[in-house]
Amino acid sequence: MSEALANLLNETRQFPPPAELAADANVTADAYAEAEADRLAFWERQAGRLIWAKQWDQVLDWSNPPFAKWFVGGQLNVAYNCLDRHVEAGRGDKVAIHWEGEPGDTRTVTYAELHRLTCQAANALTELGVVAGDRVAIYLPMVPEAAVAMLACARIGATHSVVFGGFSVESLTNRIQDASAKVVITADGGYRRGKPSALKPTVDEAVANCPSVEHVLVVRRTGEEVAWSAKDRWWHETVETASAEHTAAAFDAEHPLFILYTSGTTARPKGILHTTGGYLTQVAYTTHAVFDLKPETDVYWCTADIGWVTGHSYIVYGPLANGATQVMYEGTPDTPHKGRLWELVDKYGVTILYTAPTLIRTMMKWGEEIPAGYELSSLRLLGSVGEPINPEAWMWYRQHIGRGELPVVDTWWQTETGAIMISPLPGVTAAKPGSAMAPLPGIDADVVDDQGQSVPNGGGGYLVLREPWPSMLRTVWGDDNRFIETYWSRFGAGAGGATGAEWVYFAGDGAKKDDDGHIWLLGRVDDVMLVSGHNISTTEVESALVSHPSVAEAAVVGATDPTTGQAIVAFAIPRGTAETAGETGEQLIADLRAHVAKTLGPIAKPRQIMLVPELPKTRSGKIMRRLLRDVAENRSLGDVTTLQDSSVMELIASGMSGGKSDED
Numbered sequence: 001m002s003e004a005l006a007n008l009l010n011e012t013r014q015f016p017p018p019a020e021l022a023a024d025a026n027v028t029a030d031a032y033a034e035a036e037a038d039r040l041a042f043w044e045r046q047a048g049r050l051i052w053a054k055q056w057d058q059v060l061d062w063s064n065p066p067f068a069k070w071f072v073g074g075q076l077n078v079a080y081n082c083l084d085r086h087v088e089a090g091r092g093d094k095v096a097i098h099w100e101g102e103p104g105d106t107r108t109v110t111y112a113e114l115h116r117l118t119c120q121a122a123n124a125l126t127e128l129g130v131v132a133g134d135r136v137a138i139y140l141p142m143v144p145e146a147a148v149a150m151l152a153c154a155r156i157g158a159t160h161s162v163v164f165g166g167f168s169v170e171s172l173t174n175r176i177q178d179a180s181a182k183v184v185i186t187a188d189g190g191y192r193r194g195k196p197s198a199l200k201p202t203v204d205e206a207v208a209n210c211p212s213v214e215h216v217l218v219v220r221r222t223g224e225e226v227a228w229s230a231k232d233r234w235w236h237e238t239v240e241t242a243s244a245e246h247t248a249a250a251f252d253a254e255h256p257l258f259i260l261y262t263s264g265t266t267a268r269p270k271g272i273l274h275t276t277g278g279y280l281t282q283v284a285y286t287t288h289a290v291f292d293l294k295p296e297t298d299v300y301w302c303t304a305d306i307g308w309v310t311g312h313s314y315i316v317y318g319p320l321a322n323g324a325t326q327v328m329y330e331g332t333p334d335t336p337h338k339g340r341l342w343e344l345v346d347k348y349g350v351t352i353l354y355t356a357p358t359l360i361r362t363m364m365k366w367g368e369e370i371p372a373g374y375e376l377s378s379l380r381l382l383g384s385v386g387e388p389i390n391p392e393a394w395m396w397y398r399q400h401i402g403r404g405e406l407p408v409v410d411t412w413w414q415t416e417t418g419a420i421m422i423s424p425l426p427g428v429t430a431a432k433p434g435s436a437m438a439p440l441p442g443i444d445a446d447v448v449d450d451q452g453q454s455v456p457n458g459g460g461g462y463l464v465l466r467e468p469w470p471s472m473l474r475t476v477w478g479d480d481n482r483f484i485e486t487y488w489s490r491f492g493a494g495a496g497g498a499t500g501a502e503w504v505y506f507a508g509d510g511a512k513k514d515d516d517g518h519i520w521l522l523g524r525v526d527d528v529m530l531v532s533g534h535n536i537s538t539t540e541v542e543s544a545l546v547s548h549p550s551v552a553e554a555a556v557v558g559a560t561d562p563t564t565g566q567a568i569v570a571f572a573i574p575r576g577t578a579e580t581a582g583e584t585g586e587q588l589i590a591d592l593r594a595h596v597a598k599t600l601g602p603i604a605k606p607r608q609i610m611l612v613p614e615l616p617k618t619r620s621g622k623i624m625r626r627l628l629r630d631v632a633e634n635r636s637l638g639d640v641t642t643l644q645d646s647s648v649m650e651l652i653a654s655g656m657s658g659g660k661s662d663e664d
């Protein structure tokens, strides 16, 4: 039988956990054995990290797959678990959020204050007619009110739908309409790249086409003038004048907590529905286990936007459920200068940093002199999420941000999984650069071939999850069929497997197992290239390119080719200044082709390589290969081998400039 996905890259470096971290780690290797012995009992113990108003009767009801119910019969309040219980335990004065605005203004929000604001917002939303089960859309910049708005919804049982503040009128309109949101919470604007960036006009335009919306609550952030309608209410006049007394009611473990639309990297976004008890259990546990978070001493910082699932699970719910102190930053990493993030790490004494490969590769491009200008001595753990991290980017992160000694946890998960699924445990796992390593305790992940059979070590194929997990999506909002079709119909029972076959979740990602059985993510299955009968992953070729000292970032796509079926076309961003690349462009391209052939074998040698200053990315910073495929196929690339081809760059640039919405 033919290979599902080629395994070309051979990475042998390995880094054991620092002894000090391992000695005091929150989670030890025993967790794997415990979960292995009894998975449901393991998750039941993790649910004990939360305070429940009513104990569950059953850990998991999987009698109607693929529709799962976790902690059936249990009741709890998410906001109570993130706020009240810390205040009640005497930790009200502890800082929850060190907030830094882009212009340099700051706010220090304690648990007591976050609790008070959330109670006020809960009362204000109730007065606006929001009741449990209603949907509330949130379209805010990175200000503390974003967390308050989410927690206030959770507190009253309203289901929030956060829409990233960079999305267009159409994207916002579609999301409000799809969820029939009753209230929209927004701001006049936020600061981005050194100037105010308005949000309210986008909401005004969207709401004009959204009859479900009864009220718009507006946070004043920039002070810029905004149009005003009868539906609009100022946050400071509504929330900040409301009573701070609010008793949180308990909701069913399966009560809808939020809808979040996937980023739309590959297709029309889906409204992913998450519920209450299982979700909070797994985000609380993974924050504790993967980040080794010690709430008394750590200062945690996740650089994601609250509009992505990473912001939901690892800025709001996971860290707050654990009583963490964290940093929240409003702006872009290069404003007012390219060392801004490192300046903030030093300023707040950040110990745990969680960011994305796109940012790490950008920092590589800017040059290591920039972080070298900062101490970064408070850091003790680094994390990555969002895309496969190339081994070279992983090494750079460890070397230049992690003083060459910190553990790096590469965490694989999705909007759909709700929480981290595959990741090293920092006190246990000897991590390999570029590998997400192993499923977390209580998670059953596997790599399978076309027939759904587990591939042997050394083989590649499709990443699947074989058992339900607490923070799994429950459905696609309003579209159970799309839920079944998209995630459960490729393998196992849902694919019409033999009677008695299990239900298997298909993640849409390619992966391989190395010779030790560790898992390496190979990018989306939709992006896999079929070259002369071999399925080659984009990730491996990109990683080979990035392993060349002159390349900071690369994207590869398969373009139709008369002889090989598809041929590999690569786009590479040189490290350092573009000028160096200009002088040596032709030579560098020749070197890179030879380098890939040497690293992965001649089959993976790109037909063409273009040196470019930027790559098209989604709003969450992921490379949009779909667009590059168009570029690679819609014109004869012939002799276009230098970065001076402005028409290709215009094409690439027009996709980046924000003119593209995620729906097209």
Ligand code: ATP
Pocket (backbone or CB within 6 Å): 262, 263, 264, 265, 266, 267, 268, 269, 270, 308, 309, 384, 385, 386, 387, 388, 389, 410, 411, 412, 413, 414, 415, 416, 436, 507, 508, 509, 521, 522, 523, 524, 620, 622
């Ligand atoms: P859509 O599903 O609408 O195309 P999306 O998949 O980009 O959008 P997310 O849920 O934000 O939306 O991203 C999850 C995906 O990101 C994963 O399926 C995987 O492709 C990629 N990903 C996330 N973390 C990692 C990681 N650590 N290693 C490799 N890939 C990752």
Ligand code: MG
Pocket (backbone or CB within 6 Å): 262, 414, 508
């Ligand atoms: Mg996806």
